[in-house]
Amino acid sequence: MCGLSGFLQGRSSSFSLATTIEGMTERLIHRGPDETGVWVDESIGLALGHRRLAVLELSPAGAQPMHSAGGRFVLAFNGEIYNHLALREQLAVEGATPAWLGHSDTETLLACFERWGIQKTLQQTVGMFSIAVWDVQGLILHLARDRFGEKPLYYGWVGQGGGRAFAFASELKALRAYPGFANPISREALALYMRFTVVPAPHSIYQSIYKLEPGCLLSISADAAPGDMPAFEKPLRPPFDQEGVTLQRWWALGDVVQAGAQSLIRDETEAISTLEQRLAEAVQLQSLADVPLGAFLSGGIDSSIIVALMQQQASRPVKTFTVGFEEAGFDESPHARAVAQHLGTEHSELFVTSAQAQAVIAGLPEMYDEPFADSSQIPTHLVCKAARQQVTVALSGDAGDELFGGYNRYFWGPRIWSRLAWMPAPLRRALGATIAALPVAGWNALGRPLNALLPSGKGIARAGDKAHKLAARLHGVRDLDDLYLSLVSEWQDPAQVVRGVAGARLVEPASLLDDVLPAHGVEPSQLRMMYRDSLTYLPDDILCKVDRAAMAVSLETRVPFLDHRVAELAWQLPLDMKIRGGQGKWALRQVLYKYVPRQLIERPKAGFAIPVGEWLRGPLRDWAESLLDEQRLLTEGYFYPAPIRNRWAEHLSGRRDHTASLWAVLMFQAWLERQ
Structure with missing residues (x-):
């Protein structure tokens, strides 16, 4: 895992390119403490910078920015290509094997670029990445991001006058280090942040700075002189082709959803067997590292299945990590401990006091670099910090909820709406007011005896919070899609709290939630929710949270569920293999129960709450x-x-x-x- 930065300024520069890129890159030292590298081309006005966290090929043969053997490409790369050894074998079959200098995946990527081109190479990869690659022959800068957005990449226009540039980086702090950075705060992005508690792609908190969307390839020609090019006032959306700048999708989740709907796996035995095989292959690929490796373990379904498969493949106990809290109602560590004991892992628990957790808050603005308000960022950082004491790479169970139907809203929302849809809007609003009249503590008190009567794992955690959230959502909700938007929104009408924005829905499309749905494969409302969460909540919240929390302590995290072949299989499973009997992740549970007793897993979903x-x-x-x-x-x-x-x-x-x-x-x- 690493950090990259760079800029294309044009042929006339008002200051030293080398000094500037060194300053930008230094701001990313936490992402890559092992080594730094820069490369500039004064004749073009181009600079690339890289901070390296050495995970594969620890020798200088893995240093970046790296040149391809044929000299056509220069690459700065953040991430891992898990199948890079298979790509080398494929090159050998085609008779295109260069004289390898080492065994880094960066070198593999460059050889593939020379053989197949940028887009075909990306489509052949299994991995997580953000890349900046300069085509010396075509005089084109390419920026690309992985399929699901595991690794961040910002881009945009910075500076003024002769120092104006098109710049890019893994984090905003590197862009702010560019001389003359003065981009104002975007009111539209702030309003979206108040709705979703994160700044959703393709926006950033700054005007004229944007996030490259997952699965996208952005190309900018050196002929499009940044000093003369107008900064785009709105985020670029694919497909885009204007003034020497192109943006296209090299991979789209919508295509996967539609393909899955046309090849559903109806046989449950086949589905469970194939799922286990795909996950095992993903875990095996992502366990490749030249440094110590471990895994996060919460004791929930997702992390437990990843650790179980890791332990099955390992020759020694896997190092696992969890964080516990002094507040018993928020402490999941006993569940993780029980699973770890059953699987025989080398388990570490970090017990945190409220004072220790609160001490993290002061560093959050620097860590996340733009407003980010998922409070589980605090325990996430603490468990990353604990893991970094022993390992450099940690596997996580993220994305299981989005792919296999794990969030309560997938079955709770439709169930509630089916009982409310017949009501006229005034009656729904009156019901919401009635629900809100009982305090949170009262709903929690009512929920405890009800949960006691329900089967294990089917109760409602934090019933009071959910009741009040529902009450607020009932105002103005017209259908189940409206209910979903309301459920993922905190400030329902940001224009009521943010000065200087146009209206509740802002400029269309305000976020990827407004994009057109796939023509097939998302007909049930639960699948629409899962699809939208995979496009938005997963990259903008979950993956961002983990990336920044881990990179702050120079820890690489990997997500086996986001091997795209696992995701493709997930969309081949019918809805009833995901949600069954009012419970999510049915297929995952069947795989997990082969390794971990059901009674160690079945309990209400709690999340990483504090x-x-x-x-x-x-x-x-x-x-x-x-x-x-x-x-x-x-x-x-x-x-x-x-x-x-x-x-x-x-x-x-x-x-x-x-x-x-x-x-x-x-x-x-x-x-x-x-x-």
Whole structure:
């Protein structure tokens, strides 16, 4: 895992290219503490920078930026190509084997680029990556990102006058290091952030800076002089071809969904056997490393199945890691410990006090580099920090929920809507008001005896929070797709809280949620939710959260579920092999039960939660009050203070739990304070 940066400034530069790229690249040292490298072409005004975390080929033969053997390409690469040895074999079959200098996947990529070109090579890969590759012959800069967006890549226009450039980097902090960076905050992106608690691709928090969408290839010609080119005021969307800049998809999840719908696997035995085989192959590929390797283990379905398959293939106990909390209601460590004992892993537990967890908050603005408000970022960073003491690479169970139907909203949302759809809108709003009238604690009290009567694993965790969330969602919801958007939104109408935006839905398309759905394969509402989550929530929240939390301590994380062949199989499974009997991930459970007893796994889904809401009423109150001060909000000019202050008062009183929406404001305020 590494960090990359660079810029295309044009042939007239007002300052040293080498000094500039060195300064940008140095800001990414946490992503690659082992080595730094830069390459510049003064005649073109191009610079590439790279920080290396050595995982494969630890010798200087893996150093970047790297030149291809034939001299046509120069590459800065962040990620891993898991099948790079198979690609070398394929090159050998075609008689195109260069004189290999080492066994790095970077060298493999370059050889493939020379043989097959950029797009065909990307389609042959199994891996996670963001890349910047300069075509010396064509004078074209190519930027590409992996299929699901595991690795980040920002791009856009920075600087002014003769120093203006098209720049790109793994993180925004590298772009801010470009001389004369003065891009203002994007109000539209801020409004989207307040809705989703993350800044969704293709937006970034800054104007004229964007995230390259997963599965996309962006190309810019050196003939398109950045000094003369207008900065695009809106995010580029594929397909795009204008003024020497092209953007295209080299891989699309929608195509996978439609192909899967045409080749469904109806036989359950075949489906379970094939799933086990695909996952085992993915785990085996992703266990390749020249450095110590381990895995995160929460004791849930996804991480447990990854660890079980790792342990089956390993010759020694796998190193596994979990984090536990002093608050018993939030401590999942006993479940992880039980699974680890059963599988025989070398298990490490980090027990964290509230004070230790709260101490992480001060570093979050720097770590995430733009506003990011999934509070599980705190325990995620802590478990990454603990793992880094022993390993350099850790496998995770992320993406199992999106691919195999694990989130409660997939079965809870449709079940609720089926009972409400007949109601006229005024009646639904009245029902929402009635639900909201009972405090969160009251709903939790009602939920406990109900959960006790339900089979193991089918209860509702945090019933009070979910009841109040439903109450807020019932206002203005017209159909199940509206309900989904509402369920993934915190501030339902961002224009009511963010100054200077046009309206509730903002500019269309505001996010990838507005894109046209595949023509086939998402007819059931649950599949539509899973598809949309895979496009948005997975890369923008889950994968971003893990990448920044891990890279802050120079830990590489890998996600076997996102081997694209596993994803393709997931979309070949009928819905009832994902959600059955009011429970998600049916097929995954059948595989897991071959390795881990059912009783160690079956329990209500809890997530990676911490008691942030309680902390805001207690030890974090003064910190939050300072950031939410009414006069401060007015002076800064980004928010209308009234709705924020109202929610803050309700939260402090205990009448409502506004943790998520307040955390979004606090994380923006804390980020703004650091700018």
